[in-house]
Every structure is written in C-alpha cells, then in structure tokens.
Amino acid sequence: MAFLDHVLQAPAYGWKDVQGDLIKPSIRQILREFFSRLNVFSNRKNWLPFFSWFKVLCLVPFFILFLFKYMDPWMLLVGFMYSMVILGTHGTIWHHRYCTHGAYHFRNPFWRFFTQNLTISIIPEEIYAISHHVHHSKSDQPGDPYNAEAGFWYCFLADVNHQPIAKNLSEDDYCRVKALMKHTGVKANTYAQYQKWGSYVNPYRAVMSWILNWSFWYLAFYLVGGHALACTIFGSAGFWAIGVRTFNYEGHGKGKDKKREGVDHNQKDNSINQLWPGFVAGEWHNNHHLYPKSARSGFRPYQVDTAWYYIKFMSMIGAVKSYKDSKKDYYRQYxxxxxxxxxxxxxxxxxxxxxxxxxxxxxxx
Structure with missing residues (x-):
C-alpha cells in the first residue's frame, strides 16, 4: 500500500466502499466521529485535534467581548483586516506554500521562526501539512481528507475526522512523516514518543509554543491599543478559525464541476479560482493545483497575491534565499x-x- 494511502487515520466510516466509490457518511456519522476523536479521556492520542479545537474555544470569549463591549467602526475594520487578510495570507504563506509544498526556502532558521509566528498561532502544522499532501495526491477522489463531494460537514470537520496522521504507522513510515515535516522547524517526537502520543509534535512543546505565542501577541496588541484592540484581534482570529474550515468545500465547487473556460485550466479535479480567497489570501486554488510548488499562484494581472508579495519582499531583503515562480510556465503552457x-x-x-x-x-x- 502506498504511503499516502495510509498515512492518515481513516475514519470509522472509511474512505471508500468495496466497489472503490467514495463513502458519503451521514451528518450523524460525521458528528459521532468528530466527538469520539476529541475524547482525550478515552484515548490520549486524540490530544492534537482536541488541542486544535480547544484553541478555537479559547478565542470565543475574546469575540464576545469584542461584540458586546469594544465593537465600533474602527475596531470592526481592524478585525476584518486581521481575520480576512492577515490571517488568511499568513495561512497561505506558512502552512500552504512553505510547510506543505516547500515553494520557497528561508536564509536561516530565524526568518523561518519569524514567519511562523507572524500572527496568532491557531492551526497545528502537522494537521495541515501531511493531510494536504494526501489532498493533492487524491484530489476529489476517495481518500481525499476534505473531499467536497461528500458534503459540507465532511469538509468542515475534516481537521478532526480525516486529517490527523494514523496512530499505528511503522517506524519507516513515521520517518517519512518526519521527512515531510523536517523543514518546518517543528521538532519531532521520537518513534517511541509517537507511539505514546500518536502525533509528530510533542504535546508539551505544542502547548508551550502556543502559550508563548499568544502571550506575546496579546501583550503587543495591548500596548498598542489596550484591551479593546487585543480582544478585537483575538476575537477576529476566532472568527477566521471557524470560517477557514469552509474553504475546501467552496474551493472545490461544493463537490460539483464549476470550472470556467479560460479561467480554470486545471481539469484534473474540481478546484476553482475564486475572487474572494484570491484577493484576501492569495489563494487562487485552481492555479495552485496546476503548480502546487509555485510560490506565486496569482498569475493573471487581476489575480492579487498577497502571499506572493510577502515572499518576494522577503527575498529582496535576503530572508528568503530561493523560490519557485511558475508564472511564465502558466502563460506558456495554458x-x-x-x-x-x-x-x-x-x-x-x-x-x-x-x-x-x-x-x-x-x-x-
């Protein structure tokens, strides 16, 4: 069995039936799987998806304070820009183009650490990166961890139900996971620690990194604008953390072929270029599926690519030593x-x- 066929923990309802067709679970099955995988009392190896959603829940009080105490037109604008543009762009820069695809390379670990912590930490690198390799290998096919053809909830809760790595990998396969994650700078568990915790990242390191990241950013925002600014930005981060889970469903046409002639040139799956994710996060998804290792996916003049602007700027100041830009290939080939x-x-x-x-x-x- 190929590595990407079993690197992820299969859900209880499975990826495909005996005929090889996609299993489309009911909402009840999806929710049962979701809550069972969040249960750290029944299995401590569930700690990472639990931790991921625990961080989202921790952002809810900030959102409530913003909504009922600090919201005004200016704070609303700040929250919108941080959640939609800054966090969205950072997700594309860090999790998508670097952690998963290695589309560019940093000059040294300092700039990698700087970019990693450029915003409030929300999504664990391990959950995103490994599963995204599988997504590209099996896009819109059975085994795709966020296959839009299985419905909205299948995608929305995929970070818990479909994206964590398997808990019973052999030592050789775990070494392959480590190889895929090594460049991110996230320190790996030993194989013995993986067998204990069921994850690449160690829970103690993950929790400490989270505390330090949030403490730094809350203090920074507080010093600039008091509790109003800090609560606004942390609350907007919670809004983004929920909203971003809808992207893969929308970005693959809600499970239907919505590609447009002359706009979406990749015909191998249902990925589409959308104006909103493109403008606010540089995520021109069909272009990205054409050239997944490109540091730029906004190839056309109107395709604003804020993630690319950051990578290019970092290259100009020497923080990024190399990158791949597929714009010329796109024009020549498509x-x-x-x-x-x-x-x-x-x-x-x-x-x-x-x-x-x-x-x-x-x-x-």
Missing part, C-alpha cells in the same frame, strides 16, 4: 495556447460565415 485556440476558432467561424454568405449570393443569382 494561457497562451488557450488564446490561440480561441483565435483559431474565431477565424474558423468568420470563414464559415463568409462561405455561407457567398453561397447565399450564388443561390440568389
């Missing part, structure tokens, strides 16, 4: 051939129309 095919089709239509007019004139005469 956009230009598309334009040429349209021109030929138009020329053919005009020629057909002219021939029709001549035949009409001949018949009349």
């Amino acid at each position: 956009h230009q051939p598309y334009l040429e095919s349209k021109m030929k089709a138009c020329a053919g239509s005009e020629l057909t129309a002219n021939r029709t007019d001549i035949n009409k004139q001949i018949n009349v005469s």
Whole structure:
C-alpha cells in the first residue's frame, strides 16, 4: 500500500466502499466521529485535534467581548483586516506554500521562526501539512481528507475526522512523516514518543509554543491599543478559525464541476479560482493545483497575491534565499495556447460565415 494511502487515520466510516466509490457518511456519522476523536479521556492520542479545537474555544470569549463591549467602526475594520487578510495570507504563506509544498526556502532558521509566528498561532502544522499532501495526491477522489463531494460537514470537520496522521504507522513510515515535516522547524517526537502520543509534535512543546505565542501577541496588541484592540484581534482570529474550515468545500465547487473556460485550466479535479480567497489570501486554488510548488499562484494581472508579495519582499531583503515562480510556465503552457485556440476558432467561424454568405449570393443569382 502506498504511503499516502495510509498515512492518515481513516475514519470509522472509511474512505471508500468495496466497489472503490467514495463513502458519503451521514451528518450523524460525521458528528459521532468528530466527538469520539476529541475524547482525550478515552484515548490520549486524540490530544492534537482536541488541542486544535480547544484553541478555537479559547478565542470565543475574546469575540464576545469584542461584540458586546469594544465593537465600533474602527475596531470592526481592524478585525476584518486581521481575520480576512492577515490571517488568511499568513495561512497561505506558512502552512500552504512553505510547510506543505516547500515553494520557497528561508536564509536561516530565524526568518523561518519569524514567519511562523507572524500572527496568532491557531492551526497545528502537522494537521495541515501531511493531510494536504494526501489532498493533492487524491484530489476529489476517495481518500481525499476534505473531499467536497461528500458534503459540507465532511469538509468542515475534516481537521478532526480525516486529517490527523494514523496512530499505528511503522517506524519507516513515521520517518517519512518526519521527512515531510523536517523543514518546518517543528521538532519531532521520537518513534517511541509517537507511539505514546500518536502525533509528530510533542504535546508539551505544542502547548508551550502556543502559550508563548499568544502571550506575546496579546501583550503587543495591548500596548498598542489596550484591551479593546487585543480582544478585537483575538476575537477576529476566532472568527477566521471557524470560517477557514469552509474553504475546501467552496474551493472545490461544493463537490460539483464549476470550472470556467479560460479561467480554470486545471481539469484534473474540481478546484476553482475564486475572487474572494484570491484577493484576501492569495489563494487562487485552481492555479495552485496546476503548480502546487509555485510560490506565486496569482498569475493573471487581476489575480492579487498577497502571499506572493510577502515572499518576494522577503527575498529582496535576503530572508528568503530561493523560490519557485511558475508564472511564465502558466502563460506558456495554458494561457497562451488557450488564446490561440480561441483565435483559431474565431477565424474558423468568420470563414464559415463568409462561405455561407457567398453561397447565399450564388443561390440568389
């Protein structure tokens, strides 16, 4: 069995049936799986998905304080910019293009640490990166951890139900997980520790990193704008943490083929380029599926790519030593051939129309 076929912990309802077709569980099955995997009392190896959602719950009080005490037009604007643009862009920069795809390389560990902690820490690198490799290998196929064809809740709760690594990997397979994560700077468990905790990251290190990150950022925001600013930004982070879980369902056409001619050139899956995720986070998803290892996915002039702007700036100041930019390849392999095919089709239509007019004139005469 290929490594990516079993690196993730399969849900109780399975990935596919005996015919090889996608299993589409009911909402009840999905919720049962979700709560069973959050139960750290029945199995301590459930600690990482529990920890991930625990951090989201910790952001709820900040959101309530913002909503009922600190909200005004300016704070609303700040919260919108932080949640939609800053956190969204950081997710693309760090979790997506670096941790998963290694689309660029830092000059040294300092700049990696700086970029990692550029925002409030929310999503564990391990849950995102390993499962995203599987997503690209099996996009919109059985085994895709957030297959939109299985419905909204299948995607929304995927970080718990489908994305954690398997708890019974062999030592060789665990070494392959370590190889996929090594460049992120997240320190790995030994194989014995993995067998105990069921995760790549050690819980003590994860909790300490979380506490230090949140403490630093709350203090920084408090010094700038008091509790109002700090609660606004932490509350907006909670809003983003929930909202981002809807992206893969939307980004793959809600399980339907919604690709547009001349816009979405990748025909291998249902990924689509969307204006909103593109503008606020640099996530032009169909482009990304064409060139997953590219540090830029906004190839067209209108495709704003804030994540790419950060990576390019870091390259200019020497913090990023190398990156891959597939813009020229995109134009050469997809956009230009598309334009040429349209021109030929138009020329053919005009020629057909002219021939029709001549035949009409001949018949009349």
